[in-house]
Amino acid sequence: MLADLRIAIAGDLHGAWDHSDHGLLAILKPDGLLVVGDLSDGHQRIPSLLRQLKLPVACVLGNHDTGKDSSGRTLQRQIEALGPLHCGWGLCQWPGLAVVGARPASAGGGFHLSQAALSAFGPVTLQQSVDRITTAAMAADPDVPFILLGHSGPTGLGSEATAPCGRDWKPPAMDWGDQDLALAIEQIRRHRPVPLVVFGHMHHALRRGQGERVSFCRDRAGTAYLNTACVPRHGSDAAGRDLRHFSWVEFSGQQLVHVSHRWYGLGGELLYEERLFEVPVAARLDAPQLSLC
Numbered sequence: 001m002l003a004d005l006r007i008a009i010a011g012d013l014h015g016a017w018d019h020s021d022h023g024l025l026a027i028l029k030p031d032g033l034l035v036v037g038d039l040s041d042g043h044q045r046i047p048s049l050l051r052q053l054k055l056p057v058a059c060v061l062g063n064h065d066t067g068k069d070s071s072g073r074t075l076q077r078q079i080e081a082l083g084p085l086h087c088g089w090g091l092c093q094w095p096g097l098a099v100v101g102a103r104p105a106s107a108g109g110g111f112h113l114s115q116a117a118l119s120a121f122g123p124v125t126l127q128q129s130v131d132r133i134t135t136a137a138m139a140a141d142p143d144v145p146f147i148l149l150g151h152s153g154p155t156g157l158g159s160e161a162t163a164p165c166g167r168d169w170k171p172p173a174m175d176w177g178d179q180d181l182a183l184a185i186e187q188i189r190r191h192r193p194v195p196l197v198v199f200g201h202m203h204h205a206l207r208r209g210q211g212e213r214v215s216f217c218r219d220r221a222g223t224a225y226l227n228t229a230c231v232p233r234h235g236s237d238a239a240g241r242d243l244r245h246f247s248w249v250e251f252s253g254q255q256l257v258h259v260s261h262r263w264y265g266l267g268g269e270l271l272y273e274e275r276l277f278e279v280p281v282a283a284r285l286d287a288p289q290l291s292l293c
């Protein structure tokens, strides 16, 4: 049984996006592309490229997308360049999927607006941010799969440096997630399930030789959390083959059934895969049920 919906996700780009990625997407033909921000440092090249793609794309901008421009103008130009692709504090609704963006330009660390974000958005309280995310989620079609897309993940996923949003660049290690996103998830769950939260920002390779980050977990409510920040996402293997990283998720109906990190060759060959979550076909909610009569 094939999944109903196949979504490619590009973690923090930091400039690593070009026509080779477009060629790969043309071969892989996912149903949509999610982009978690930190496209570059405020340059126009990548938003323009993303606008050229022929598949549905949803993007939330990250802290690097401010270009360290405290006037907020660089951040605003990035948002304008992305146009309808930017879902920060809003909804991107496709025929088979609803994507709701968390707070744009987040650098994690609870709830903090940089000077660039303050200049671009004005003062926004924690509760206002929570309400913006929740309101966007309430407008989403209840009959299609639903994904929350943040640059930073939510608080509550652990305080260790290796946690999906754990601070690793200086001691002490602590939970560096976004508090508004965590509160929004709680509010949204009163109305509909939240099957998947996708984010980046906290790179997989930890600083100071501390190893690799845990990039996937699920909570007791059944929400899955996926950190996609494999940086750099362009590379090569020991055989000299070019590699492109995408995280990959699949839904069967409204059920999340597959999550992985994938490294593709430029011709679309799946060269390496780290499988993070898989629901066997027989356990899927829309699988044919055996009669006991």
Ligand SMILES: [Fe+2]
Binding pocket: 012, 038, 062, 063, 064, 106, 107, 151, 201, 202
């Ligand atoms: Fe970031």
